[in-house]
Amino acid sequence: MKNGGGRTSRIRRRKLFRSSESRGVNESYKPEFIELKKWLKDRRFEDATLIPARFPGTGRGLMSKTSLQEGQTIISLPESCLLTTDTVIRSYLGAYIAKWQPPPSPLLALCTFLVSEKHAGDRSPWKPYLEVLPKAYTCPVCLEPEVVNLLPNPLKTKAWEQRSHVQEFFSSSRGFFSSLQPLFSEAIETIFSYRALRWAWCTVNTRAVYMKRPPQLCLSPEPDTCALAPYLDLLNHSPDVQVKAAFNEETRCYEIRTATRCGKHKEVFICYGPHDNHRLLLEYGFVSVSNPHACVYVSKDILVKYLPSTAKQMNKKISILEDHDFIENLTFGWDGPSWRLLTALKLLCLEAEEFMCWKKVLLGEIISDTNEKTSLDVAQKICCYFIEETHAVLRKVSRMKDEVALMNQLTLVETLRTEELKILQASAKALTALQTAFT
Numbered sequence: 527m528k529n530g531g532g533r534t535s536r537i538r539r540r541k542l543f544r545s546s547e548s549r550g551v552n553e554s555y556k557p558e559f560i561e562l563k564k565w566l567k568d569r570r571f572e573d574a575t576l577i578p579a580r581f582p583g584t585g586r587g588l589m590s591k592t593s594l595q596e597g598q599t600i601i602s603l604p605e606s607c608l609l610t611t612d613t614v615i616r617s618y619l620g621a622y623i624a625k626w627q628p629p630p631s632p633l634l635a636l637c638t639f640l641v642s643e644k645h646a647g648d649r650s651p652w653k654p655y656l657e658v659l660p661k662a663y664t665c666p667v668c669l670e671p672e673v674v675n676l677l678p679n680p681l682k683t684k685a686w687e688q689r690s691h692v693q694e695f696f697s698s699s700r701g702f703f704s705s706l707q708p709l710f711s712e713a714i715e716t717i718f719s720y721r722a723l724r725w726a727w728c729t730v731n732t733r734a735v736y737m738k739r740p741p742q743l744c745l746s747p748e749p750d751t752c753a754l755a756p757y758l759d760l761l762n763h764s765p766d767v768q769v770k771a772a773f774n775e776e777t778r779c780y781e782i783r784t785a786t787r788c789g790k791h792k793e794v795f796i797c798y799g800p801h802d803n804h805r806l807l808l809e810y811g812f813v814s815v816s817n818p819h820a821c822v823y824v825s826k827d828i829l830v831k832y833l834p835s836t837a838k839q840m841n842k843k844i845s846i847l848e849d850h851d852f853i854e855n856l857t858f859g860w861d862g863p864s865w866r867l868l869t870a871l872k873l874l875c876l877e878a879e880e881f882m883c884w885k886k887v888l889l890g891e892i893i894s895d896t897n898e899k900t901s902l903d904v905a906q907k908i909c910c911y912f913i914e915e916t917h918a919v920l921r922k923v924s925r926m927k928d929e930v931a932l933m934n935q936l937t938l939v940e941t942l943r944t945e946e947l948k949i950l951q952a953s954a955k956a957l958t959a960l961q962t963a964f965t
C-alpha cells in the first residue's frame with residue numbers, strides 16, 4: 527500500500543495532528559525559568575509535577591510531567607513565595623504607606639511595589655519573578671482606541687470605563703508617588719509613569735489569586751484579596767476543568783487541587799470562573815475558543831429597533847422590563863436565544879389586547895401563537911443584523927491587519943468576533959427550527 531493513502535495512515539495522521547495541537551514545547555531550559563526555579567527553591571518550593579511550556583492556542587502555560595488524577599494537588603506554593611500587602615508593608619515602602627493620608631488602597635500598595643521593584647532591576651530580590659511577567663498586556667485598557675472601537679457594543683462601553691478607571695487610579699495616586707521621592711535618585715514621575723502603573727495594574731488584575739487578608743490600619747478599608755503567586759500564575763484558563771484553590775492555613779501554602787484528570791505532557795489548566803468571553807477579555811485580556819459560556823449581548827436599542835413598526839405601548843413595556851430586571855443580560859448563546867431574551871421579546875411583541883397578560887409572559891406562559899411567532903421573527907431579524915455586523919467588522923479587521931504593529935490586538939478582536947459569528951450562526955439555525963413550528 528502507498529504511504530499516506532490508507533485508513534491506518536489517515537488515523538495516524540489525525541492522531542499526530544491532535545497530539546501536536548495539545549502538546550507544548552518545554553521552556554524550562556530558558557534562563558528566566560532556571561532563575562525562577564532557583565528562587566523558588568530558596569523559598570522551599572520544588573515542583574515535581576509541572577514544567578513551563580508553550581502551547582499552540584493558549585501560549586505560555588504549565589505542562590504535566592506525569593498524568594494527574596482527580597483530587598490530586600497540582601501545586602502547593604509556600605507563603606514565603608507569595609507577594610501580598612504584607613510583603614509591601616514589611617518592605618522599605620511600609621513607612622511611606624503608614625504616613626500617607628488617606629491610606630493607600632491594598633491594590634495601590636501592590637502596584638507601587640511592583641513598579642518600584644521592576645525599577646530596581648538587578649537589585650530587586652523579586653527579579654526572577656519580575657523577569658517572567660509579561661512585558662505587555664492585552665486588557666482593554668492597553669488596546670489602541672481604533673481596536674477598542676471594533677469590540678461589540680456592551681464590551682466597548684466597559685472597555686472605555688476600564689480606561690477611565692485606570693487613568694483615575696493613576697491621577698489619584700500621584701500625590702502618594704511624590705511622597706516616595708526620597709527613596710529614588712531619579713525624578714519620581716519617570717518611575718511611576720502612567721504606563722508603569724498600567725502595567726502593574728494589569729499584572730495584579732490578570733494574575734493575582736484570591737486570598738482574603740485581614741484589614742490593615744495603614745491601608746484603606748477596601749477588600750484586601752489579591753496575592754501574586756509566582757509560577758502558579760503560569761496556569762492558563764479552561765472553562766472545562768474544575769479545581770479547588772485556596773490558602774491552606776495548616777500547611778501555610780496556597781494549594782490547587784484538580785477535580786479533572788490530565789494526561790502526561792498535556793497542558794494543565796485551572797478555571798478562572800464560568801466567564802463569558804467579554805469578561806475574559808475585560809479582566810484577563812484573552813478570549814476562550816469554544817467557550818460554553820460565550821454569548822452575544824443584545825442591548826435595549828437593538829431590541830426596540832427591530833420590533834414591528836406597529837408595536838404599541840413601547841415606553842410602558844420597556845419600563846416593565848426595566849422594573850423586573852429583564853433589560854440586561856439578554857443574549858444569544860450556542861443553543862439559540864436565551865430564555866430571558868425571548869421573554870423580553872414576547873413582552874415587547876404583545877398586541878394591545880394582550881397587554882394585560884404581561885405578568886404571565888414574565889412567568890414563562892405562552893400567550894398566543896401570534897405572540898410566539900412575532901417574537902421569534904424579531905429574534906431572527908436581530909440575529910441576522912448581528913451576523914452582518916460581525917462579518918463587516920471581520921472584514922475591517924482583516925484590512926487593518928496590514929498594520930503589523932496592531933497585529934496582536936487585532937487577532938484578539940478577530941478571535942472574539944469569529945466566536946460570536948459561530949454563536950450567531952448556531953442561534954439563527956435554532957431559531958429557524960423554532961419558527962418552522964409556527965408555519
Ligand SMILES: C[S@@+](CC[C@H](N)C(=O)[O-])C[C@H]1O[C@@H](n2cnc3c(N)ncnc32)[C@H](O)[C@@H]1O
Pocket residue numbers: 583584585586587660732733759760761762763764810811812813814
Ligand atoms: C495567570 S496568567 C497565565 C499564564 C500566562 N499565559 C503567562 O504566560 O504568563 C493569565 C493570562 O494568561 C493568558 N491566558 C490564560 N488562559 C488562556 C487561554 N485559555 N488562552 C489564551 N490565553 C490565556 C491571558 O493572557 C491571561 O491574562
